[in-house]
Every structure is written in C-alpha cells, then in structure tokens.
Amino acid sequence: MGKPLAIVTAVSLGLLLAATFISSARAAEAPKPEPTGQELAFDNRKGNCLACHAMPGEPKAVTNTNIAPPLIGMAARFPDRRKLYGQIWDATRANPDTAMPPFGKNGILTDTEINKVVDYVYGL
Numbered sequence: 001m002g003k004p005l006a007i008v009t010a011v012s013l014g015l016l017l018a019a020t021f022i023s024s025a026r027a028a029e030a031p032k033p034e035p036t037g038q039e040l041a042f043d044n045r046k047g048n049c050l051a052c053h054a055m056p057g058e059p060k061a062v063t064n065t066n067i068a069p070p071l072i073g074m075a076a077r078f079p080d081r082r083k084l085y086g087q088i089w090d091a092t093r094a095n096p097d098t099a100m101p102p103f104g105k106n107g108i109l110t111d112t113e114i115n116k117v118v119d120y121v122y123g124l
C-alpha cells in the first residue's frame with residue numbers, strides 16, 4: 001500500500017466512524033413516543049385532572065383531592081361522547097363560573113390530546 005492510499009484509507013475509516021457515531025447519537029435523541037390519554041390526564045403540565053378530580057376506579061391515580069366530582073362510571077353518565085368532549089374542551093359552557101380550565105378553548109390541550117383524554121376517561 002503506497003502512502004497516499006494509506007492516507008485515503010485512514011481518512012475514509014475516520015469518516016465512517018464519525019458517521020456511525022453521529023447516527024447513533026441521533027437515534028438516542030429520537031422523539032419520545034406520543035403521550036397516552038392517561039399520561040395527558042395525569043401530567044400536571046397538561047390535563048392535570050388529578051388536581052381536582054379523584055378517579056376511584058383507577059389504581060394508578062394518586063390524589064386526595066375533593067374539589068370536583070370523582071371521574072367514575074363515565075360511559076354510563078356521559079352516553080353522548082360529544083358532551084364529555086365539550087366539558088373538557090370548554091367547561092365554562094356548562095358553568096360560566098367553573099374552576100375547571102377550558103382546555104380546548106385556551107389551547108392547553110390540542111383536539112387530538114382531548115380526544116385521547118376522552119377515550120381514557122370514558123373507560124373510568
């Protein structure tokens with residue numbers, strides 16, 4: 001192997017190693033999977049439902065709040081899914097003086113996020 005060829009080989013190997021390193025570093029920064037309805041409901045920077053609502057049927061819901069009605073038997077109490085969606089989108093429609101934040105109207109949760117929360121809450 002002549003000197004120039006050796007240099008070219010060394011440089012190519014170096015580039016290959018660098019490329020491998022960069023792509024594995026990128027993989028480590030891959031975006032997190034989208035949050036589930038439960039995660040959105042529990043997250044105190046998103047739904048934060050547990051700040052005000054207990055979920056007596058949900059063992060994972062850790063709260064001792066008593067501000068708002070417990071979220072339980074939701075499918076039976078909200079046969080119309082749109083009503084539940086509407087309550088979360090803008091609780092001030094049902095009660096202008098409510099303490100519940102208007103999650104959709106104020107852009108706290110997106111439409112997709114509210115739908116996920118509704119799906120989750122429907123199972124409570």
Ligand code: HEC
Pocket residue numbers: 041046047048049050051052053067068069070071084087088091094095097098099100101103117121
């Ligand atoms: C800051 C307190 C607060 C937060 C946070 C909150 N709520 Fe509420 N929510 C209330 C209150 C208070 C009521 C009772 C009705 C009223 O006063 O408007 C209520 C009512 C409801 C109702 C109607 C219950 C019923 O039995 O008729 C549903 C459904 C509901 N909330 C779902 C949610 C969900 C889902 C979240 C999270 C995304 C959430 N709430 C976050 C305070 C809150």
